[in-house]
Amino acid sequence: MSKITTTNLLKMKQEGQRITAITAYDATFAKLFDDEGAHVLLIGDSLGMVLQGCQDTLAVNMDEMVYHTRCVVRGTTNALVVSDMPFMSYATPEQTYQNAARLMAAGARMVKMEGGDWLCDSIRHLTRNGVPVCGHLGLTPQSVHVFGGFKVQGRDEFQAQEIYRQALELQAAGIQLLVLECVPTSLAERISKALRIPVIGIGAGPATDGQILVMHDAFGITSGYVPKFTKNFLAETGDMRAAIRLYVKQVSEGTFPGPEHCFN
Ligand code: KIV
Numbered sequence: 001m002s003k004i005t006t007t008n009l010l011k012m013k014q015e016g017q018r019i020t021a022i023t024a025y026d027a028t029f030a031k032l033f034d035d036e037g038a039h040v041l042l043i044g045d046s047l048g049m050v051l052q053g054c055q056d057t058l059a060v061n062m063d064e065m066v067y068h069t070r071c072v073v074r075g076t077t078n079a080l081v082v083s084d085m086p087f088m089s090y091a092t093p094e095q096t097y098q099n100a101a102r103l104m105a106a107g108a109r110m111v112k113m114e115g116g117d118w119l120c121d122s123i124r125h126l127t128r129n130g131v132p133v134c135g136h137l138g139l140t141p142q143s144v145h146v147f148g149g150f151k152v153q154g155r156d157e158f159q160a161q162e163i164y165r166q167a168l169e170l171q172a173a174g175i176q177l178l179v180l181e182c183v184p185t186s187l188a189e190r191i192s193k194a195l196r197i198p199v200i201g202i203g204a205g206p207a208t209d210g211q212i213l214v215m216h217d218a219f220g221i222t223s224g225y226v227p228k229f230t231k232n233f234l235a236e237t238g239d240m241r242a243a244i245r246l247y248v249k250q251v252s253e254g255t256f257p258g259p260e261h262c263f264n
Pocket of ligand 1: 023045181
C-alpha cells in the first residue's frame with residue numbers, strides 16, 4: 001500500500017473500494033494497524049474513555065491530543081492520520097485554526113470536528129488555510145449530555161432529515177471526509193449516496209464508504225458496556241495482528257458490519 005491521501009480516499013469511494021479506519025493512540029499500535037493495511041488512523045478523543053478511564057470524552061485537552069498525535073505519527077508510514085479536536089477547542093474560527101495548526105504541526109494530516117452547520121465558518125477558515133477537515137454527525141459523543149446518553153440518532157424523520165441536511169452543508173463548506181456514528185442503516189445509506197466525499201460509519205450499517213472502530217472495541221477489551229456495533233476480532237483470531245487483518249478484510253469485503261451490528 002502506498003501513502004494514503006485525501007485524493008486516494010475519494011478515488012476509493014468512486015471505485016467502490018471500502019475504506020478501513022481505526023483509532024490509534026500510540027506508535028506501536030499505529031505501526032501494527034498501518035502494517036495490516038488500515039487506510040485511516042484516528043487519534044480519537046475517545047482516548048479520554050479508553051486510556052484515561054473517564055465516563056465521556058469531555059475532559060480531553062489539546063496538549064493530550066498533540067502528545068498522542070505525535071506518538072501515532074511516529075508509528076505510521078502509509079495511513080492518513082486524523083486527529084480529533086477536543087471539546088471546546090473549536091468554539092470560534094480563530095480558536096479552531098490555532099488548535100488545528102497545533103495538531104497539523106504534530107503530524108496530523110486532517111482534523112475532525114463534531115457537529116453541523118454551525119461549524120461551516122470554521123471549516124472554510126481551516127480549508128482556506130491548508131487544514132483538511134473531517135466532519136462527524138449522528139451520535140457526536142461531545143454532546144452526550146445534550147442527547148441524555150449515548151443514543152442512536154436520526155431515528156425519527158425530522159432528525160433524519162436534519163442530519164442529512166447537515167451532511168450536505170458540511171460538504172459544501174469543504175469537509176473531505178465524514179464520520180457518521182450510530183444512525184439507522186437506511187439514513188447512512190442515503191447520506192453516503194448523496195455525498196461526493198467518503199462517509200465512514202461506526203454503528204451506521206454496511207452501506208457507508210468505510211468503517212471505523214475504537215481499537216479497544218476491535219480487540220474486545222473494553223470494560224463495562226459493549227456497544228452493539230462493535231465486534232471482537234481478537235476472539236476469532238487469538239492474535240492482535242491477525243485480528244486487525246481480519247477487520248480490514250471483512251470491511252473491504254463488506255462482511256463487517258453484519259445485521260447484528262446495525263440499527264433501524
Ligand atoms: O473519538 C473517537 O474515537 C471517534 C470515533 C468513535 C469515530 O470519534
